[in-house]
Amino acid sequence: MKEYQLDDFIKATVTNDLKTVTECLEQGMSPNAKNKQKLSPFIASAANGHVELFRLFLKHQPDVLQVNKFGGTALIPASEKGFIEVVEIGVTTGIPINHVNRLGWSALLEAVILGDGGFLYQDIIRELLLSGADNQQKDFYQKDSYDYASELQQISISSLLTNSLKEDNFSEIRSFLKVGDIISAITHLITMPESAKKNFYLGQSYERLKRYKEADYYYQKEATKDAQFYFYLANSSRRQNNMVAAFEYLDKGIESSDAYFYRYHKTNFLRDTGKHEEALIEMARLLKEYPERVDFLFHQANSLESLGKIEAAIETLHLADRYQKNNKLFIEQASRLEMSIKEKK
Incomplete structure (x- = not known):
């Protein structure tokens, strides 16, 4: 068996390579180990929506309090990126629901700010609220989740945040999905009147069974009428390792809907x-339209660093620091890069 290094372990996690991940664990490697970017296999599994790996790592007693370079727990990127199954599992593991990352955001805030308010994000936000998420928690700008939902005109999310999770026609379907009783979910769904939400849950059900052809059929039925379904198609394509199709669906979302949401998730x-x-x-x-978004600037700096454009990354981090002086994250990262330049000289 090949002797693996941490980079191999993390790469295998990101690419959902179960065989290599299993071999790494058998060699005694820890899902808590972090690389230079402060990414661990445990957090990588959540941040990439790899449910099987996330479950596997949970069997190896990971540190559920660990954070990534943003200072975020595994639950935060999963909520941001729309990985509902990871969220459903994560809220039961002891990961702090109201943990705030170094951008000042909790999982709930990220699901609102970086979500589209559609069916998927409604379910993520519902799950977080049911697990004790604080809808009055404020960020560095003294805004809470309701403030952002209102600004983004996410009417259904605003209702969730204020009307305290009333039961609806799909409550039983969500219960079936959470406990893994997918067949019961499908059996009940097919008897329900035709609707976009019915097709969303049919798509979600078949995705959980890894029957992507059927899932895509139900998403396609709605996509030309409701752009949120392009995001579901993009995620489904990604799970099938068809990135060409994934990017095509994201571009369709950009063309037909909220470019802010789709451009961000395309990045x-x-x-x-x-x-x-x-x-x-x-x-x-994105930055042309939202020049003071420090989270966008931080992502830009990370990409610049990955490309070896260290001085440009430092400049970007200093710009973020000017926009958000009360956050030491950006100047700390800039100092780290400046030190790396000195060490090479």
């Missing part, structure tokens, strides 16, 4: 697949 897909040059192009478009 996530690009960074996750190592396409940092293209990620910078999309991030530049």
